[in-house]
Amino acid sequence: QSVLTQPPSASGTPGQRVTFSCSGSSSNIGSYTVNWYQQLPGRAPKILIYSNNQRPSGVPARFSGSKSGTSASLAISGLRSEDEADYYCAAWEDSLNGPVFGGGTKLTVL
Amino acid sequence: QLQLKESGSGLVKPSQTLSLTCGVSGGSISSGGSSWNWIRQSPGKGLEWLGYISHIGSTYYNPSLRSRVTMSLDRSKNQFSLNLTSLTAADTAVYYCAREIRTCAGGVCYKWFDPWGQGTLVTVSS
Numbered sequence: 001q002s003v004l005t006q007p008p009s010a011s012g013t014p015g016q017r018v019t020f021s022c023s024g025s026s027s028n029i030g031s032y033t034v035n036w037y038q039q040l041p042g043r044a045p046k047i048l049i050y051s052n053n054q055r056p057s058g059v060p061a062r063f064s065g066s067k068s069g070t071s072a073s074l075a076i077s078g079l080r081s082e083d084e085a086d087y088y089c090a091a092w093e094d095s096l097n098g099p100v101f102g103g104g105t106k107l108t109v110l
Numbered sequence: 111q112l113q114l115k116e117s118g119s120g121l122v123k124p125s126q127t128l129s130l131t132c133g134v135s136g137g138s139i140s141s142g143g144s145s146w147n148w149i150r151q152s153p154g155k156g157l158e159w160l161g162y163i164s165h166i167g168s169t170y171y172n173p174s175l176r177s178r179v180t181m182s183l184d185r186s187k188n189q190f191s192l193n194l195t196s197l198t199a200a201d202t203a204v205y206y207c208a209r210e211i212r213t214c215a216g217g218v219c220y221k222w223f224d225p226w227g228q229g230t231l232v233t234v235s236s
Contacts, residue, residue, distance in 0.1 A: 002156050035222045044206055044229050045157070050222040088157060092221070098172060099221070101157035 003028060004089050004102035011108040017077040020105045022089030024070050028100060032092040034072040036065055039086040039104070048087070049074060076107075084109045112137040114207050114227035121233050128194040128232055132207030139188055140165050145210045146190045147223065148181065152203035162210060163190055197234045204229040 005023040012018040022034065033052050037045035047056055049065035052072065064075045072091075076083055086104045093100040118130035132146070139146060148160040161171035163181040171179045180193040194201060208223040 033218075033220055037223070044226040045223070046226065047222050047224040051220040054220075056224065090157075090223075096159075096172065097170070098161070099159050099223075101159070103156045 002103040003093055003100040004091060006087075006089060006102035006105045008103065009106045009108065011110055012076075012079045013110045014079055014081060016079045017075060018079055018107065019076075020074040020087050020089075020107075022072045022074070022102050024072075024091060026070060027094040028070075028091040029067065029072055030070040031094065034065065034067050035090045035099075036063075036072075036074045037088045037090065037101075039088065041085065045088060079109055081109045083107060112209065112225055114209065114225060116205060116207050116227045116230040118230065118232075120231060121235065122197055123236050124198055124234055126197055128192070128197055128201065128205075128234075130192045130205055130207075130230065130232070131189050132191070132227055133187070133189045134209075135188070139183060139190060140185055143212055145212070146181075146183070147208045147210050148192045149206045149208055149223070149226075150203040151206065151229070152200075154200070155203075158203075160192070160194075199234050202232065202234045204231050 036049040038048045039045040052067040053065045062078050066073050086106050088104045089102040090099050113135045115133045122128050145162040145164045147162040151157050163169045167183050169181050178195045183190050206226050206229045208226040210221050210223055212221045
């Protein structure tokens with residue numbers, strides 16, 4: 001049972017726009033910024049979005065993030081087959097004094 | 111380009127101790143502004159942060175594991191290590207090392223993990 005709640009799965013067709021939600025509480029998302037990680041099959045997670053909506057260099061502008069209250073969202077526009085992966089949100093948690101992760105959303109590109 | 115790579119025991123018996131090392135290349139673990147972290151991923155518990163060791167050797171561990179975890183730095187080899195004692199099947203997971211980047215602007219600090227090592231599977235079984 002993860003502290004941050006994400007739907008287990010999502011799907012879309014190439015070219016579509018898909019969004020992922022991440023729900024938390026006042027002790028995590030409500031008080032701190034959110035990061036998103038992409039985990040391709042068989043690979044380690046990779047930073048996709050940090051500080052709610054900032055893209056590291058090399059991450060395409062198709063990926064965007066937002067936060068409102070105790071929830072956050074990740075959007076992918078112009079979906080591609082290579083976007084098929086697991087997507088995890090993460091935020092600082094007061095009770096842990098460290099980061100917590102969501103359970104991840106598995107994206108299938110149909 | 112900074113790269114991290116885990117190494118260590120892949121199969122450990124219950125009640126024994128797990129020892130993993132993370133080798134760092136392309137940068138120094140003594141550089142400020144970063145901390146060196148361990149994160150594990152299991153089917154049952156997802157991604158779980160285990161703790162960190164800073165570039166000066168201070169540590170902070172996840173309270174749920176604090177009594178069993180030790181992290182250390184070896185500056186001569188540019189690597190850091192994880193020891194986890196009293197293993198049970200619940201400790202079976204892929205273990206990742208990762209650098210935590212910290213940057214501050216306008217009085218607010220942001221942290222994220224980048225890069226991660228490739229991960230190493232640790233199985234606890236007799």
